[in-house]
Amino acid sequence: MAALPFGAGESVVRELRAAMDGKVMIDCSNPVGPGFRLLTQSGFSAAERLAAVAPGTHVVKAFNLRHEDVWRMSPPIFDGRRLAVPVCGDDATALALVHQLVKHAGCEPVAGGSLDRAGLLEATAALFIGLWIDEGADAQAIAPPLAYAAGPRDEEPRTTEKPLR
Template sequence: MRIGIFGAGGMAAALGGQWAAAGHEVMVAARDQAKAAEISPKVGTWSEIARTSEVILLAVPAASVAEVVAAAGDLSGKVLIDCTNAVGPGARLTVPDQAAGIALSAKDAHVVKAFNLCAVDVWRMTPPVFGGRPLAVPICGSPEAVATVSSLVRDLGCTPLNAGGLDRAKLMEATMAFMVGLWFDGHDAQACFPPLPV
């Protein structure tokens, strides 16, 4: 699969590196071209990478999302994965429904919310397994786009979870902010969600 990545930070490097190792063609657009080249030798502008990719991971700071999506140009038919978190002081959401806003800006793209619930170090694990259980990754979006992203989740050694349509992405974003707030306060947030009895 031809995967474009917008951004060259930790999430871009972690997920991009894993997907490249799984045999995908990874291309990167970022303001810092040198950092982009550390992720992939295939570096271009926002619009170049958008044009040549089937799937795009949006991994820029939340404050830059609108500018980057606009600079990318035509995203028609592309699967656009939003892994961003618009979180401010006190683990409060600064944008209450980030994925929906992206979908309004990229009207003909297939926007999917995924990969936003875990810290970057989790995505560097090969594979992310905890207590013998592979990490489960919720995905919100259209069924076709969720199916595409599910294959990328499996390539990480994780279990994809179809979490419903993009209208449910705001719930996932709120869950992230709530759980991060617990972690910042020193609580074991994972203990809130015990496994189902077998």
């Protein structure tokens, strides 16, 4: 598991590259800087950067959206629901292993797509951290349960337009 400050991760992984060949590395870092700005706006995600300097390592992005106190809960359950953990990666075997680890922690793994989507998790973390700290916002309330996320399904789409006469 790599929880390294943005910028330091690449040099650490480069030094350990030979020992990590063929292994799975879980990147749980968040490249968030002053003002809760994403430090990777002009390029690849932190996870993709780690994968680039250690091409024989199977990098998976996971466990980055929660504060360390959440991981002290056993298991992390909120309002009767297990904590969902998005997981991004390119290697099927590595993904299966991380999904097992997520389940072992009492959480629900969520397929987040390939490693090129890791930047979306990092951007989500930057947004949520800023909302929690600056605004005291309940980020969980931003994303309603799936049953409500797309609106009613058994009704015809509603429109606010008035019919033309």
